[in-house]
Amino acid sequence: xxxxxxxxxxxxxxxxxxxxxxxxxxxxxxxxxxxxxxxxxxxxxxxxxxxxxxxxxxxxxxxxxxxxxxxxxxxxxxxxxxxxxxxxxxxxxxxxxxxxxxxxxxxxxxxxxxxxxxxxxxxxxxxxxxxxxxxxxxxxxxxxxxxxxxxxxxxxxxxxxxxxxxxxxxxxxxxxxxxxxxxxxxxxxxxxxxxxxxxxxxxxxxxxxxxxxxxxxxxxxxxxxxxxxxxxxxxxxxxxxxxxxxxxxxxxxxxxxxxxxxxxxxxxxxxxxxxxxxxxxxxxxxxxxxxxxxxxxxxxxxxxxxxxxxxxxxxxxxxxxxxxxxxxxxxxxxxxxxxxxxxxxxxxxxxxxxxxxxxxxxxxxxxxxxxxxxxxxxxxxxxxxxxxxxxxxxxxxxxxxxxxxxxxxx
Amino acid sequence: xxxxxxxxxxxxxxxxxxxxxxxxxxxxxxxxxxxxxxxxxxxxxxxxxxxxxxxxxxxxxxxxxxxxxxxxxxxxxxxxxxxxxxxxxxxxxxxxxxxxxxxxxxxxxxxxxxxxxxxxxxxxxxxxxxxxxxxxxxxxxxxxxxxxxxxxxxxxxxxxxxxxxxxxxxxxxxxxxxxxxxxxxxxxxxxxxxxxxxxxxxxxxxxxxxxxxxxxxxxxxxxxxxxxxxxxxxxxxxxxxxxxxxxxxxxxxxxxxxxxxxxxxxxxxxxxxxxxxxxxxxxxxxxxxxxxxxxxxxxxxxxxxxxxxxxxxxxxxxxxxxxxxxxxxxxxxxxxxxxxxxxxxxxxxxxxxxxxxxxxxxxxxxxxxxxxxxxxxxxxxxxxxxxxxxxxxxxxxxxxxxxxxxxxxx
Numbered sequence: 001x002x003x004x005x006x007x008x009x010x011x012x013x014x015x016x017x018x019x020x021x022x023x024x025x026x027x028x029x030x031x032x033x034x035x036x037x038x039x040x041x042x043x044x045x046x047x048x049x050x051x052x053x054x055x056x057x058x059x060x061x062x063x064x065x066x067x068x069x070x071x072x073x074x075x076x077x078x079x080x081x082x083x084x085x086x087x088x089x090x091x092x093x094x095x096x097x098x099x100x101x102x103x104x105x106x107x108x109x110x111x112x113x114x115x116x117x118x119x120x121x122x123x124x125x126x127x128x129x130x131x132x133x134x135x136x137x138x139x140x141x142x143x144x145x146x147x148x149x150x151x152x153x154x155x156x157x158x159x160x161x162x163x164x165x166x167x168x169x170x171x172x173x174x175x176x177x178x179x180x181x182x183x184x185x186x187x188x189x190x191x192x193x194x195x196x197x198x199x200x201x202x203x204x205x206x207x208x209x210x211x212x213x214x215x216x217x218x219x220x221x222x223x224x225x226x227x228x229x230x231x232x233x234x235x236x237x238x239x240x241x242x243x244x245x246x247x248x249x250x251x252x253x254x255x256x257x258x259x260x261x262x263x264x265x266x267x268x269x270x271x272x273x274x275x276x277x278x279x280x281x282x283x284x285x286x287x288x289x290x291x292x293x294x295x296x297x298x299x300x301x302x303x304x305x306x307x308x309x310x311x312x313x314x315x316x317x318x319x320x321x322x323x324x325x326x327x328x329x330x331x332x333x334x335x336x337x338x339x340x341x342x343x344x345x346x347x348x349x350x351x352x353x354x355x356x357x358x359x360x361x362x363x364x365x366x367x368x369x370x371x372x373x374x375x376x377x378x379x380x381x382x383x384x385x386x387x388x389x390x391x392x393x394x395x396x397x398x399x400x401x402x403x404x405x406x407x408x409x410x
Numbered sequence: 411x412x413x414x415x416x417x418x419x420x421x422x423x424x425x426x427x428x429x430x431x432x433x434x435x436x437x438x439x440x441x442x443x444x445x446x447x448x449x450x451x452x453x454x455x456x457x458x459x460x461x462x463x464x465x466x467x468x469x470x471x472x473x474x475x476x477x478x479x480x481x482x483x484x485x486x487x488x489x490x491x492x493x494x495x496x497x498x499x500x501x502x503x504x505x506x507x508x509x510x511x512x513x514x515x516x517x518x519x520x521x522x523x524x525x526x527x528x529x530x531x532x533x534x535x536x537x538x539x540x541x542x543x544x545x546x547x548x549x550x551x552x553x554x555x556x557x558x559x560x561x562x563x564x565x566x567x568x569x570x571x572x573x574x575x576x577x578x579x580x581x582x583x584x585x586x587x588x589x590x591x592x593x594x595x596x597x598x599x600x601x602x603x604x605x606x607x608x609x610x611x612x613x614x615x616x617x618x619x620x621x622x623x624x625x626x627x628x629x630x631x632x633x634x635x636x637x638x639x640x641x642x643x644x645x646x647x648x649x650x651x652x653x654x655x656x657x658x659x660x661x662x663x664x665x666x667x668x669x670x671x672x673x674x675x676x677x678x679x680x681x682x683x684x685x686x687x688x689x690x691x692x693x694x695x696x697x698x699x700x701x702x703x704x705x706x707x708x709x710x711x712x713x714x715x716x717x718x719x720x721x722x723x724x725x726x727x728x729x730x731x732x733x734x735x736x737x738x739x740x741x742x743x744x745x746x747x748x749x750x751x752x753x754x755x756x757x758x759x760x761x762x763x764x765x766x767x768x769x770x771x772x773x774x775x776x777x778x779x780x781x782x783x784x785x786x787x788x789x790x791x792x793x794x795x796x797x798x799x800x801x802x803x804x805x806x807x808x809x810x811x812x813x814x815x816x817x818x819x820x
Contacts, residue, residue: 001636001662002575002608007543008518008668017476017674044469053682054464059454061652061686066427096506096654099676107542108418112522128675132517133417134544165412198412226411242471242681244506244654252411258418264427265538266509270680271652272463276471 010131015124015357015370022340023351031344034383036371037353039174039322041239043291045280049238052279053272063268067260068094068247072278076247079281083206085219085230091251093259094269098204098233098246102126105229105248106133108258109165109198116166116200117159119151121324121358121365123174123202138164139360144326144368147315148176150184156191166198167191172205172215175358175370176324177317179209182216189221199224202231204246205320207288210296213318219249226252236321238280239291243273295321298373298380305384306371309391311402314371321373324355324365330396332356332369338394345386420541425534425767425780432750433761441754444793446781447763449584449732451649453701455690459648462689463682473678477670478504478657482688486657489691493616495629495640501661503669504679508614508643508656509535515639515658516543518668519575519608526576526610527569529561531734531768531775533584533612548574549770554736554778557725558586560594566601576608577601582615582625585768585780586734587727589619592626599631609634612641614656615730617698620706623728629659636662646731648690649701653683705731708783708790715794716781719801721812724781731783734765734775740806742766742779748804755796 016038023033067073073089080087095101102125110116112134118126120139130137140155142148156167167188172179180188192199201218209215218228233246250256303323306314311328329335333354343349355368373380391399426448433443477483483499490497505511512535520526522544528536530549540547550565552558566577577598582589590598602609611628619625628638643656660666713733716724721738739745743764753759765778783790801809 001664002519002606004664004668005517005519005521005524007521008671011668011671011675013671014674038473040473042470045471049471050466050468053466056460056463058460060452061455061459061650063448063450063651066424096680097676097678103676107415109412109415111415111417112544114415125675125677128671132672132675134522196412240471241473242678244678244680254411254414258414258421261418261421261423261538262542264424265421265535265542266507266513267535268507268652268654270506270654270683272682272686273680276682 007131011128012124012357016353019336019340019351022337026340026349030347032348033340033351034348034375034379034386035351036373036375036383037351039236039372039374040241041236041321041374042376043239043294045239046283046287048282049240049276049280052276056272056275061271064271064274066263066268068092068269069274069278072274075278075281083215083217085217087219087249087251091249093248093256093263094274095246095248096266096269097235097244098202098231099125099129101231101233101246101248102200102202103129103132104259104262105200105231106130106135107262108255109229110135113163114165115161115163116168117156117164118168120360121148121175121355121368123170124357126168127360137360141359141361141364142176142178144313144315144324148173148178148324150180150187153187153191160195164195164197166200168200168202170202172209172319174205174320175322175355176315177320177322179211179213179318180216181213185216185221189224192224192227197227199228200231201228204231204233204236207237208292208295208321209319210299211318229255234277234280238277238283240277240280243276244270245273245277295373298377301377302371302373302380302384305380309384309388311391311399312387322370323373324358324368324370326368328391328398328402329367329394330398331366334396335394336369339390343390343394345389348382348386350383350386350390417541421538422534422767426763429746429750429761432747436750436759440757442758443750443761444758444785444789444796445761446785446793447761449646449782449784450651451646451731451784452786453649453704455649456693456697458692459650459686459690462686466682466685471681474681474684476673476678478502478679479684479688482684485688485691493625493627495627497629497659497661501659503658503666503673504684505656505658506676506679507645507654508612508641509539511641511643511656511658512536512610512612513539513542514669514672515610515641516540516545517672518665519639520545523573524575525571525573526578527566527574528578530770531558531585531765531778533580534767536578537770547770551769551771551774552586552588554723554725554734558583558588558734560590560597563597563601570605574605574607576610578610578612580612582619582729584615584730585732585765587730587732589621589623589728590626591623595626595631599634602634602637607637609638610641611638614641614643614646617647618702618705618731619729620709621728639665644687644690648687648693650687650690653686654680655683655687705783708787711787712781712783712790712794715790719794719798721801721809722797732780733783734768734778734780736778738801738808738812739777739804740808741776744806745804746779749800753800753804755799758792758796760793760796760800
C-alpha cells in the first residue's frame with residue numbers, strides 16, 4: 001500500500017472532538033452527556049435566516065461568485081461600519097466558514113517554513129491550518145494566573161526571526177474568553193508595525209463582550225491597515241454553525257489577489273448559507289440582546305459555580321462563551337476521558353475539552369479544561385454538580401489533598 | 411508591507427473564471443453573453459431537494475458530524491451499489507464539494523514534492539489543489555486527433571520516479587468528455603498495482619455516459635481497492651453546484667484517518683446542503699432520464715454544428731457535458747478574450763474557456779477551447795452562429811486561409 005502523508009500524521013487530533021467516541025459509548029449505555037466541549041450554541045438561529053431558507057424561490061441552486069454574493073458583502077460592510085470597522089464590499093471575501101478564512105489567509109500569506117506567533121492557549125485548529133499551509137506556529141504562553149492577559153511584548157520579540165511573517169490573535173478569545181485591552185492592542189500594533197508583519201485577527205465573538213470594556217478590532221489600529229487580515233464567521237453570532245459561512249477581510253490588494261485564486265479553485269462558498277447569513281444581518285435587535293443577556297447570566301452562574309468547587313479555579317472571561325478552568329487533577333485529558341468512560345452521577349456525565357490541545361507545546365495546560373457555556377443555566381447547574389462529585393472520586397483527583405490541607409490550616 | 415506567499419503566486423488563474431471581468435464589461439455594454447465557459451447546468455435542481463430545503467424544521471442550524479450526516483452516507487452507499495461500487499457508509503466522507511474531496515485526498519496522501527501523473531487536458535483545479543498540497547503534477551498528454559484517449563502506458567512509465575505517489579483521472583472526463591474503456595481502465599489498474607500508487611478517480615459525471623459503453627469505476631478494478639480514492643459530488647448530477655456537497659470514498663483506513671483530521675479541522679460540511687443532497691437521492695427516475703436525454707440531444711446538436719464550421723474540429727465526447735474543440739485561430743486565449751471585448755453578433759457573444767488552462771505544460775492546447783453544453787438547443791444554435799461569424803472576422807483567424815486552400819483543391 002502506498003504510504004499516507006506525513007503532513008496528515010502531523011495534523012493534531014481535535015481536542016474538541018477526539019473524545020467523541022467515548023461520549024458515543026456513554027450515550028449507548030444510556031448515560032446523558034452534557035456537551036460543554038464544543039462551541040455549538042443551543043440558542044436559536046434568527047427566524048429571519050430560517051425564513052429566508054424556507055422561502056427559497058430558485059429552480060437551480062447555482063454556484064455563487066467565488067468572492068461571495070455581492071448584496072451579502074455590501075450588507076456585511078454596513079454591519080462592520082457599526083463597529084467602526086471601515087471596510088467596503090470589495091475588501092470582503094465570503095468563505096466556507098471561518099475555518100476556510102484562516103486556511104486561505106495562511107495559504108495566501110505564508111510559505112512552508114514561515115512562522116507566526118500565537119498567544120496560547122489558542123483555538124486548536126490554528127495549528128491544524130498552519131500545518132496545512134506548511135507554516136510553523138511559535139507560541140507565547142498566556143497564563144491562567146494572569147487571567148490569560150497578553151504576554152509581555154518581550155516574549156514576542158524573543159521569537160521573531162527572519163522567518164516570522166505574522167501574529168495571530170483571537171479577540172475576544174477562544175478558548176480563554178479574554179478580551180484584549182486598548183493598551184494590549186496598541187502593543188500588538190507596534191510589534192506589527194516595527195517588524196512589518198501580518199496581523200491575522202479572528203474576531204468572530206465580537207458581539208459577546210461582557211464587561212463594558214471596548215472591543216478593539218485589528219482594523220481600529222492605525223497605520224497597519226495593509227497588514228491586517230480579519231477573520232469572521234456567522235456561526236457563533238447567529239447560531240449558524242451548520243451554514244459554514246465566514247469571511248476574510250483585507251485591504252491589501254496583493255493578499256486579496258492571492259486569496260481569490262484559492263477561492264476560484266474551490267469555485268464558490270455555499271449558496272443557501274450565504275442567503276441565510278445575509279438575512280441574519282436583519283435579525284431583530286431583541287434577538288441579539290436576548291442571546292447576549294443569556295450568555296451574561298450563564299457566564300456569571302458558571303464562573304461563580306466553578307470557583308466554589310474545592311480546588312477549581314476559573315478566571316472571569318470577558319467575552320466569547322468559553323472559559324479555561326484549572327482543575328485539581330493529575331491530568332485533564334485523563335480526567336475528561338474518565339468522566340465519559342467511568343463516571344456517572346444519576347446517569348449523567350460531562351464532556352469537556354482538555355486544554356492541552358489548545359497549546360502547541362507539550363506539557364502545557366495539563367490541569368486545565370475548556371468549558372463552553374452553550375447550555376442553559378439549569379443544565380449548567382447539573383454540570384457543576386457532576387464536576388464537583390466527580391472530583392471527589394476521580395482516582396487522580398487532588399481534592400482530598402486540598403481539603404485536608406485547608407482543614408489543617410484552620 | 412509583508413510579502414505574500416509564493417504558493418499563492420504559483421496558483422493558476424482559473425481558465426474558466428479568469429475572463430469573467432471581460433464578460434461583465436460586455437454585459438455592461440448591453441451585450442448578451444452566452445456562457446459556455448462554466449459547468450453550471452441550466453437544468454433544474456430536483457424538486458425533492460428544493461422541498462427538503464423549504465421544509466427545514468430546525469430551530470438551530472448546527473454543525474454536522476465532521477464525516478457527514480450518517481443517514482446521508484448510508485443512502486449514498488446504496489446509490490453506489492446501483493453502480494456496483496461496493497462501499498458502505500463508513501467508507502464515505504462528506505466534503506464541501508468535490509473540490510474539498512480532491513484537496514483532502516492530496517493533503518492526506520501526498521507530501522510536498524510528491525508527484526502524481528495526470529492525463530491532460532485535465533480539470534484545471536487539480537493543478538491548483540496540487541499546489542495547495544505542495545505536490546507536483548506530471549502530465550501525460552492525450553491528443554485531440556486520438557479523441558483524447560488514454561495515452562500509451564509507456565508515457566506514464568517514463569514519468570514514474572521514486573517521488574511518484576499516484577495517478578489522477580477524471581472519468582467521464584472534464585474537459586474532454588472522454589470515457590475510459592475497460593481496456594484502458596485495466597491498463598491504469600496494472601500501473602497502480604505494479605508501482606503501488608494511489609488512484610485518485612474523479613467520477614462526478616458517471617450519470618452522463620452517452621454511447622452505451624460501460625462506465626468503469628476505479629472501484630471496479632480488482633486488487634487495488636486499498637489504493638483507490640474516489641471523488642464525487644452532487645453538483646453536476648442534480649444541478650446543485652451551489653450546495654457545495656461532495657464525497658471522498660476510500661476503503662483505506664489509514665487514508666481515512668488522515669482525511670478525518672482535515673475534516674475535523676474544518677469542523678463540518680454544510681448542513682442544509684447535506685439535507686438537500688440526501689433528498690436528491692430520492693429524485694424521480696424521470697428527472698434523471700429527462701436531464702440525460704436533454705444532454706444527449708444537445709451533445710449531438712453541438713458536436714454536429716461545430717464540425718460543420720470551416721476549420722473547427724471536435725471529437726465526439728462520450729460522457730460529461732463538455733467538449734474540447736480545435737478552432738482555426740492563432741491563439742484561443744486571445745480569441746476568447748476578443749469575443750468578449752471586441753465582437754458581437756446582433757448584440758450577442760460567447761464566453762468559452764480557453765483550453766490552455768487545462769494543460770500544465772505551457773504551449774499546449776493553444777488552438778483549443780472547452781465548451782460546456784449547459785444551454786438549451788436554441789441557445790446552442792445561436793452560439794454556433796456566433797462562433798461561425800466570429801471566425802470569419804477575427805484578426806487571428808485561419809478560416810480564410812482554410813477556405814482558400816479548400817477552394818484551390820477543388
